[in-house]
Amino acid sequence: MYDLLKGLRVVEGSAFVAAPTCGLYLAQFGAEVIRFDNIGGGPDFRRWPLADNGSSLYWEGLNKAKKSVALDLGRPEGREIAQRLATAPGDAGGLFVTNFPVDGFLSYETLKALRADLICLRVMGWADGSQGMDYTINAALGLPQMTGPADDDRPVNHVLAAWDLLTGAWGAFALVSALMARQRDGQGREIRAPLSDIAAATMANMGFMAETLFAGQQRPRMGNDVYGAFGRDFTTRDGVKLMILAITPKQWSKAVEALGLSGEVAALEGELGVSFATDEGLRFAHRARLYPLFERAFAGRTAAELAPAFDAGGVTWGAYQPLEAALKDPRLYKDNPLFQAIQHPSGLTYAAPGAMGTIPQDERRPVAPAPKLGQHTDEVLSEVLQMSQAEIARLHDAGVVAGAS
Amino acid sequence: MYDLLKGLRVVEGSAFVAAPTCGLYLAQFGAEVIRFDNIGGGPDFRRWPLADNGSSLYWEGLNKAKKSVALDLGRPEGREIAQRLATAPGDAGGLFVTNFPVDGFLSYETLKALRADLICLRVMGWADGSQGMDYTINAALGLPQMTGPADDDRPVNHVLAAWDLLTGAWGAFALVSALMARQRDGQGREIRAPLSDIAAATMANMGFMAETLFAGQQRPRMGNDVYGAFGRDFTTRDGVKLMILAITPKQWSKAVEALGLSGEVAALEGELGVSFATDEGLRFAHRARLYPLFERAFAGRTAAELAPAFDAGGVTWGAYQPLEAALKDPRLYKDNPLFQAIQHPSGLTYAAPGAMGTIPQDERRPVAPAPKLGQHTDEVLSEVLQMSQAEIARLHDAGVVAGAS
Numbered sequence: 001m002y003d004l005l006k007g008l009r010v011v012e013g014s015a016f017v018a019a020p021t022c023g024l025y026l027a028q029f030g031a032e033v034i035r036f037d038n039i040g041g042g043p044d045f046r047r048w049p050l051a052d053n054g055s056s057l058y059w060e061g062l063n064k065a066k067k068s069v070a071l072d073l074g075r076p077e078g079r080e081i082a083q084r085l086a087t088a089p090g091d092a093g094g095l096f097v098t099n100f101p102v103d104g105f106l107s108y109e110t111l112k113a114l115r116a117d118l119i120c121l122r123v124m125g126w127a128d129g130s131q132g133m134d135y136t137i138n139a140a141l142g143l144p145q146m147t148g149p150a151d152d153d154r155p156v157n158h159v160l161a162a163w164d165l166l167t168g169a170w171g172a173f174a175l176v177s178a179l180m181a182r183q184r185d186g187q188g189r190e191i192r193a194p195l196s197d198i199a200a201a202t203m204a205n206m207g208f209m210a211e212t213l214f215a216g217q218q219r220p221r222m223g224n225d226v227y228g229a230f231g232r233d234f235t236t237r238d239g240v241k242l243m244i245l246a247i248t249p250k251q252w253s254k255a256v257e258a259l260g261l262s263g264e265v266a267a268l269e270g271e272l273g274v275s276f277a278t279d280e281g282l283r284f285a286h287r288a289r290l291y292p293l294f295e296r297a298f299a300g301r302t303a304a305e306l307a308p309a310f311d312a313g314g315v316t317w318g319a320y321q322p323l324e325a326a327l328k329d330p331r332l333y334k335d336n337p338l339f340q341a342i343q344h345p346s347g348l349t350y351a352a353p354g355a356m357g358t359i360p361q362d363e364r365r366p367v368a369p370a371p372k373l374g375q376h377t378d379e380v381l382s383e384v385l386q387m388s389q390a391e392i393a394r395l396h397d398a399g400v401v402a403g404a405s
Numbered sequence: 406m407y408d409l410l411k412g413l414r415v416v417e418g419s420a421f422v423a424a425p426t427c428g429l430y431l432a433q434f435g436a437e438v439i440r441f442d443n444i445g446g447g448p449d450f451r452r453w454p455l456a457d458n459g460s461s462l463y464w465e466g467l468n469k470a471k472k473s474v475a476l477d478l479g480r481p482e483g484r485e486i487a488q489r490l491a492t493a494p495g496d497a498g499g500l501f502v503t504n505f506p507v508d509g510f511l512s513y514e515t516l517k518a519l520r521a522d523l524i525c526l527r528v529m530g531w532a533d534g535s536q537g538m539d540y541t542i543n544a545a546l547g548l549p550q551m552t553g554p555a556d557d558d559r560p561v562n563h564v565l566a567a568w569d570l571l572t573g574a575w576g577a578f579a580l581v582s583a584l585m586a587r588q589r590d591g592q593g594r595e596i597r598a599p600l601s602d603i604a605a606a607t608m609a610n611m612g613f614m615a616e617t618l619f620a621g622q623q624r625p626r627m628g629n630d631v632y633g634a635f636g637r638d639f640t641t642r643d644g645v646k647l648m649i650l651a652i653t654p655k656q657w658s659k660a661v662e663a664l665g666l667s668g669e670v671a672a673l674e675g676e677l678g679v680s681f682a683t684d685e686g687l688r689f690a691h692r693a694r695l696y697p698l699f700e701r702a703f704a705g706r707t708a709a710e711l712a713p714a715f716d717a718g719g720v721t722w723g724a725y726q727p728l729e730a731a732l733k734d735p736r737l738y739k740d741n742p743l744f745q746a747i748q749h750p751s752g753l754t755y756a757a758p759g760a761m762g763t764i765p766q767d768e769r770r771p772v773a774p775a776p777k778l779g780q781h782t783d784e785v786l787s788e789v790l791q792m793s794q795a796e797i798a799r800l801h802d803a804g805v806v807a808g809a810s
Contacts, residue, residue, distance in 0.1 A: 048633025228453020
């Protein structure tokens with residue numbers, strides 16, 4: 001938690017990963033982020049993984065540091081409260097993050113009538129409004145056919161919802177950018193962020209699209225070989241798989257030295273009339289010749305021998321470790337200052353992270369947990385919408401709003 | 406291209422994916438982004454994929470809409486120019502994006518002495534400053550062992566550098582957030598964004614870490630099964646693989662209906678005493694019973710039959726298509742308004758994307774290509790550092806700077 005965005009108020013009507021991570025990043029930089037949900041929880045409220053008591057570890061991970069308001073979004077009065085929240089007054093408000101449909105009761109047209117300078121970040125599936133989620137859009141971009149061992153042609157989906165995550169982070173950037181523009185020109189804006197456009201633009205930005213355009217077909221599947229440079233997993237004498245990578249000339253020379261391959265590599269360079277140090281593409285083009293040298297070098301040493309030699313030699317490498325080992329890794333979880341043990345709405349206490357970066361000049365504030373569903377209903381109706389206690393009580397009685405159970 | 410950040414000046418000293426995408430997003434929102442590189446190009450200047458003439462399609466994809474300055478960063482005078490660029494005066498400047506080492510000649514301490522309110526976004530590998538790149542850090546977080554068919558235990562690396570991309574987008578958000586804070590408090594800040602922290606925090610945000618903590622081990626490898634809900638690829642009668650997904654109750658009922666499985670699913674629900682519609686976790690828990698029903702339903706129909714039925718029925722689905730098919734897909738590339746045919750520094754003309762989102766209220770400005778290396782050296786030295794023509798000529802003669810060849 002840092003205070004970079006202190007004073008801002010963002011309203012979030014969302015589910016799943018992309019829009020909630022957008023709100024999470026804003027909240028962890030100090031914005032007041034108010035998430036509203038259907039009474040009983042939205043479609044992501046029971047999403048796996050679950051704690052033994054049925055609470056969603058996923059939901060409480062993605063909604064840290066937010067406030068929660070529970071509304072009956074199936075009824076006109078509940079919908080009107082959602083609209084009023086999204087468009088509540090204040091220079092530091094009028095910021096709305098959502099993945100509700102473009103043409104529903106939270107359409108930009110509808111909301112603009114309530115607040116002309118509203119900034120809305122709208123996460124979508126396909127840009128034309130049709131249904132799409134990370135995994136179906138990923139399937140349309142060739143990646144599952146490029147992923148996995150070359151001797152298997154089954155498509156391999158990613159496990160990490162990369163398009164959702166990228167959309168959430170880019171969306172937070174876009175929202176803050178639109179706020180800077182509004183401070184200059186007073187204009188409201190809707191920023192539509194369809195996963196399909198984020199994914200298509202990214203495949204183009206990284207050169208995949210131009211490559212395929214000129215080659216007539218996408219790059220072949222090649223297991224863990226790093227495309228266009230030297231990198232792959234190799235197996236040590238004791239059967240451990242290590243990933244090694246050499247893109248820069250320095251990374252290459254360090255790897256070759258640490259594995260004692262200088263002589264053999266020089267001989268191969270002589271035979272082929274190339275210099276591997278100066279052109280990472282040549283290492284890739286001739287990888288079928290290089291791999292056997294590295295395979296033998298790894299096979300002759302244990303992981304326990306290689307790890308310190310690689311570290312001492314400045315090699316870019318990494319061990320494959322399961323997540324349970326990552327949890328004991330002081331660099332990732334155990335002693336990572338990003339993480340702090342806090343109590344979560346599930347009732348469980350475990351270490352969770354605050355803002356993903358570190359600002360040495362600022363004090364890192366405590367990690368804040370996710371709210372219980374509806375925990376801030378009364379507070380928000382009173383403070384943001386200036387409702388009286390009598391009005392709030394009436395809404396509870398009518399079942400239009402709910403507090404935490 | 407949109408003008409949200411018009412007037413800002415950002416200097417970028419970077420390579421590879423994370424820091425350059427951060428600069429790309431800023432540039433495509435109208436900031437003036439000046440990238441400096443070593444004369445002849447940095448370590449990413451010849452990164453694959455390459456055009457036939459040797460130009461990098463990757464480099465020209467990641468550096469669109471930026472200006473380029475070429476300096477000899479191996480010499481003190483070149484390094485001093487880089488420092489002066491990063492810290493050049495102006496309220497809308499003092500924004501620096503880099504992946505140079507934390508303790509080198511572009512350290513925050515060094516730069517702060519030149520401009521006290523500098524905001525620096527520093528992309529790192531491991532948080533302790535040790536070498537790490539997307540693929541080696543990914544290996545440390547268990548994902549390669551969770552990815553791929555359940556009948557194969559080889560680790561599967563991702564092909565899309567998801568941690569780099571997330572770091573770039575989050576970094577752009579952090580930089581603009583720090584600028585908002587500076588406008589309020591006048592303070593400079595360094596935001597350190599190590600891939601290792603971005604990755605560890607994300608694995609926690611999505612519940613992977615808490616799940617593993619309480620289960621004692623990470624979730625098993627399960628091919629393309631979507632964890633905790635219903636989703637997988639199925640094969641049609643004509644051998645086409647389609648991805649289908651049902652997380653929400655509506656997605657589930659639409660899928661069951663469109664495949665004519667209502668009766669069989671109801672019978673299974675009766676047998677098991679469960680309701681699949683109301684709890685996506687039950688669909689996952691009983692997937693071994695559900696899969697055969699879906700397998701038979703897909704195997705009885707061709708892709709050409711299923712596609713319109715799925716679209717008409719509002720099913721969340723997607724076909725696996727190679728990237729060459731995506732290039733013909735009007736939703737992704739061919740008729741996508743994000744893309745515009747422009748000439749690139751390689752000399753090639755092909756369609757490339759501007760900003761990844763759409764703002765219906767604003768006019769989309771033309772997509773701007775990447776610069777030629779050194780194309781803006783003289784302009785930037787003159788306009789940003791106020792150097793005289795004589796001084797610039799001297800730097801050229803001394804080989805400290807270079808223009809485009």
